[in-house]
Each structure stands twice: as C-alpha cells, then as structure tokens.
Amino acid sequence: AQTVTQSQPEMSVQEAETVTLSCTYDTSESDYYLFWYKQPPSRQMILVIRQEAYKQQNATENRFSVNFQKAAKSFSLKISDSQLGDAAMYFCAYRSSSSGTYKYIFGTGTRLKVLA
Amino acid sequence: DSGVTQTPKHLITATGQRVTLRCSPRSGDLSVYWYQQSLDQGLQFLIQYYNGEERAKGNILERFSAQQFPDLHSELNLSSLELGDSALYFCASSRRGSGELFFGEGSRLTVL
Numbered sequence: 624a625q626t627v628t629q630s631q632p633e634m635s636v637q638e639a640e641t642v643t644l645s646c647t648y649d650t651s652e653s654d655y656y657l658f659w660y661k662q663p664p665s666r667q668m669i670l671v672i673r674q675e676a677y678k679q680q681n682a683t684e685n686r687f688s689v690n691f692q693k694a695a696k697s698f699s700l701k702i703s704d705s706q707l708g709d710a711a712m713y714f715c716a717y718r719s720s721s722s723g724t725y726k727y728i729f730g731t732g733t734r735l736k737v738l739a
Numbered sequence: 740d741s742g743v744t745q746t747p748k749h750l751i752t753a754t755g756q757r758v759t760l761r762c763s764p765r766s767g768d769l770s771v772y773w774y775q776q777s778l779d780q781g782l783q784f785l786i787q788y789y790n791g792e793e794r795a796k797g798n799i800l801e802r803f804s805a806q807q808f809p810d811l812h813s814e815l816n817l818s819s820l821e822l823g824d825s826a827l828y829f830c831a832s833s834r835r836g837s838g839e840l841f842f843g844e845g846s847r848l849t850v851l
Binding site: 730 | 770772776781782784787789794795827829831833838839840841842844
C-alpha cells in the first residue's frame with residue numbers, strides 16, 4: 624500500500640527567507656501524481672503545486688518549487704521569499720495514475736510559521 | 740473559488756442526532772471524495788464515488804453513509820452522532836485526466 628510521510632510536524636522561517644518542507648512516499652507504481660496543498664487558518668484546502676511522475680522537470684509556481692527525486696521517492700517543497708501569508712499547514716499528497724480507484728493519500732502535514 | 744459547493748457551512752447539533760451534508764462537485768467532475776478533519780489533525784479519507792458508484796472506502800464508520808446521485812451531487816449522512824464526530828468534513832472532486840483534487844470549503848460540524 625502507498626504511504627506518504629511528512630517528518631516535520633512544524634517548521635519556522637523568517638520573512639523573506641527560504642524554507643524547504645520534506646515529503647517522502649512509498650509506492651511500487653511508476654506513474655502517479657504528487658501534490659502539495661496549503662491549508663491556511665481559514666482551513667480551506669488550496670492546491671499549491673503538482674508534479675506528474677513521468678516528468679523529470681521539477682514543477683514551479685512563482686515562489687513555490689519542488690525537488691522531485693523519483694528514485695529516492697522524495698518530493699520536497701521549497702518556498703522562496705517567504706511571506707506572512709504563507710503561514711499555514713502544508714500537506715503532501717499522492718495519487719496513482721493507473722486506472723481504477725483514484726485514491727489520494729495525504730501526509731500528516733507540516734505547520735509552517737513565518738516570523739516577521 | 741474551487742467550484743465545489745458544500746452545504747451547510749456550519750452545523751451544530753446534539754449527540755444522538757442525524758445530519759446530512761451535501762456536496763456539488765465542479766461541473767464535469769465525476770469523482771467525489773469525502774474527508775474528515777478533526778481539530779489540528781490530518782485528512783482522513785472516508786469514501787469515494789465515481790459517476791454514482793462507490794469506488795473506495797476508507798475509515799468510514801458504520802454510522803456514516805454516503806451516496807452520489809444521477810446529477811453527480813453527493814450526500815454524506817452521519818447518524819447517532821457522538822462528541823468525537825465534531826470535525827470539518829470536506830468534499831472534493833476531480834476529473835479523470837487532470838489529477839488534482841478540488842476541495843469545497845468544508846462543513847464544520849459541532850456535536851454538543
């Protein structure tokens with residue numbers, strides 16, 4: 624069975640600095656999706672970035688980028704020029720691409736604090 | 740706005756009662772997922788429907804049930820409610836090719 628592990632329950636970063644959130648996963652499949660979702664205090668779930676496993680190029684979205692290491696089954700999120708609005712819970716998620724049940728597996732989350 | 744609509748946004752009820760949470764997926768999305776999130780916890784997968792059929796079951800209690808209707812909206816029924824059922828219940832939908840889940844704003848259930 625697939626698993627997603629976020630080993631950092633909480634992280635802190637100074638405003639304008641860079642922070643990296645870690646995520647590892649376990650799967651025997653070769654084709655899948657990986658995601659980072661952000662949950663601010665409003666508790667709305669917001670997609671930050673997604674990565675398709677067959678794409679070697681790391682996804683980027685403005686100040687957010689990932690370091691996708693398929694062989695190591697690692698999918699870390701880098702936030703550059705951190706802003707106060709980045710303070711939130713961040714969830715890493717996995718989804719198989721094979722046909723059938725598209726089950727999404729979420730990690731336990733990392734709470735990011737941004738210090739002014 | 741994700742395009743996923745959940746009602747009600749807030750619900751307060753008493754132990755032993757029954758409630759129904761409703762979800763309308765994004766236009767064109769056939770899959771609907773339900774998740775439970777207790778305070779400061781992660782997302783617990785409850786159940787998934789695809790085009791009216793149950794596709795996957797997670798940690799869903801026997802007191803809970805769900806269904807997806809022909810118009811693709813879904814309802815999550817919670818009965819014999821206990822204090823521990825107080826949580827934020829998310830509905831999410833997805834499209835076959837795009838991959839990502841789109842979440843509604845959640846229904847916040849408080850059981851007193």
